[in-house]
Amino acid sequence: MASVPASIHISRHLAFSLLLVLLCNTGLATRTRRSSGMNVIDRCWRRSPNWARNRQQLATCSVGFAGKMTNNMGRGVRHYTVTDPSDDPIKPRQGTLRYGATLIRGKVWITFRRDMQIKLKKPLLVSSFTAIDGRGANVHIARGACLMLYRVRDVIIHGLRIHHCQKPIPGPVIGPGSKMMELGTSGGDAIALVKATKVWIDHNTLYRCQDGLLDVTRGSTDVTISNNWFRDHDKVMLLGHDDGYVRDKRMRVTVIFNHFGPNCIQRMPRVRHGYAHIANNFYQGWGDYAIGGSMNPSIKSQANLFIAPKSGSKSVTWRFGGEGSGRSWNWRSVNDIFINGAQFEQTGYSGSVRPNYNRQQRFVVGDAKAVRSFTRSSGALRCSTRSRC
Template sequence: MNIMSSGGVPLAFTLLLALLYVSVGSKTGMNMNMNMNVIDKCWRGNSNWRRNRQQLATCSVGFAGKMTNNIGKGVRQYTVTNPSDNPLNPKPGTLRYGVTNIRGKVWITFQKDMQIKLHKPLIVSSYTTIDGRGADVHIAGGACFLLHKVTNVIIHGLRFHHCQSQAPGPVMGPGSKMMQLGQQDGDAISLVGSSKVWIDHNTLYECQDGLLDVTRGSTEVTVSNNWFRNHDKVMLLGHDDGFVQDKKMKVTVVFNHFGPKCNQRMPRVRHGYAHVANNVYQGWGQYAIGGSMNPSIRSEANLFIAPKSGSKKVTWRQDDIGNGESWNWQSVKDVFMNGAYFRQTGNGGAGPQYNRQQSFPIAGATAVRSLTRSSGALRCSSTSIC
């Protein structure tokens, strides 16, 4: 099968171009030998990133794998021009119209800087990319994003803050179908029963509940290059202790910056598996990484900077019997500062066992400050590199 990109170019050629941009990045004005992580090296050296936005989908790593299902033949380009929101009858030009009324693969961009106050949660469709590069886009002051039983979703380059809880009520969903939602807690991004999701280069802070929830059987998720700050309960992986379907959950948390003023859940894991690598932890209140119900956690080459006062312990376990002594919680080549320490348990357990599309080189923890320097939503130049 000859799979074509949206411009009629074979997908294999698109992938080859992505590799070429990496190899010649220094000719675009950016030295690709600078301390950038493997995701950013893949696309940020391309000064023509605006014309080649879909190159981004070839750059993901971790359990989400490559997001090439989001590109290829039939991708619809949609530009948000109107920051207003009507959850029952979305207007053309609004973000909600793009995610509910356009069928198939859609790549959504933004015409200009804007703040979008969603009146009900935005229910994102499968095969949707929301790409905020080139504009300063805030999702703030109202509802935020819900990914409900969807697959192949990219959320990139947005600022989520002051998301509020929402009362039950109807809302337009994928395929222009009306849905009845129950009470929503006020999370910035909530995944429910979803898979193959990449959340990259967003800035998230000060929401009513959590910043990111991955729950109810969600799996194959990569959370990368984000900046989480000024928040209590940051990231929840696993719905509740009784939801055993989350045993299949696999999440990669990589190249993120946590802090300042993050209290806990970076992440908090139930049942499943989390690979937490090359992140910076700028202090914490209660703990950095925690969990319950025998999750497996591999903490690898992270930089943990304990607060000057308060808890120095990175980990927290909720377990009534044995205090989690059999759980596989491993610290591999982490670096600890200001008295931080990680209590390991278990027999070591398996590594993430990534396939070729998922695997990536893990840098030493001493390089993590540089690798995460650009975490969060990027301010991309309109004329050159991002």
């Protein structure tokens, strides 16, 4: 950032905004106060009435294993506006979401001119260094194929309503760099990460899809999943491809400030092989379990609010297979709150499940008593470009 001459007067509001950005950039933001109603990510940008003029500030606000998403901002970023809700998976027209997310080379920040519902005919293969920013519009991706991040990095998905996703018919689709790809029988997920890294999924509303709502698989890592609202779904979130895919041992995912429920059954998340830091989330009941896993994953559950259903399973955790039925696995609960008889089965040793964040990744986990406040605005925000979000 260029130095500011001493002769230029900086208003109190601007100085305060710069301070917030600095705190978010350094990861030294103080503990979120219960009275603020905002978590540390939201406080970094939502208080500014000029957020729409400086959309790329959002990239400085991410925390967790995705770290700061500053590769999505700065020099060389092209701003692209979606004006056309139609979709052609082979020859996308300029103005459509697929054109902006696949055919523009380099860094691109995508916004939407107006409210729209987009029915994708094939999965949207998002390019690296892309931010899809739905703030200021009511954007639904629904009743068709949905989003896939395949072999990409540095991607932000923010402010979308993704629901009723369906498995597409196999066939060709345009991918990043104008490369034609042949997709087989798969899909049905709202968002699928396959061999992707450094991805931030924030403030989206996801529900009622044919398969899962969010999958992080096949070696994907350094992912932050924050401020989302997951509801009305069976198998919500899968971290790790299958029991035999050992490359997922390097997977690191942060799951923070999300609202799970109502009517979520299981996988919030289910983890295989890798590591998950699950903090300050609101669990509004479950059907089978909340957090599950197989193949010896490590899980730190920290300052979450678990409200067990009035009837049915009271167990937060579920383990499948493993020597001694998972008794040696490192699953720890730290400062969680349990209501209606919710129970977390801890195993392993607490010192071995620290997230070991670096400076750009770390954040202060808030008090579990404030989780309702932290997650009150989970999901896609109803924002006006002329006022604060």
